């Protein structure tokens with residue numbers, strides 16, 4: 652007859668070893684991708700002015716000047732499509 656309840660304490664120490672596995676994330680290069688939300692591209696608005704007829708076109712830094720009808724003929728120098736055609740740039 653076993654009238655006394657058997658109380659056994661199960662102390663499992665094996666679950667503690669899985670806690671330190673997050674250290675290995677630093678060495679894996681694939682973990683970099685989760686930071687994409689915090690790095691948004693900086694978009695700046697620029698006004699391109701035609702050198703010839705002074706027509707202004709607002710573009711963002713992600714836009715292509717040629718898609719907005721502006722033709723770049725030099726550093727920060729633009730012609731609009733019409734003037735570029737007249738001067739032979741296009």
Ligand SMILES: [Zn+2]
Nearest residue numbers: 701704731734
């Ligand atoms: Zn023009």
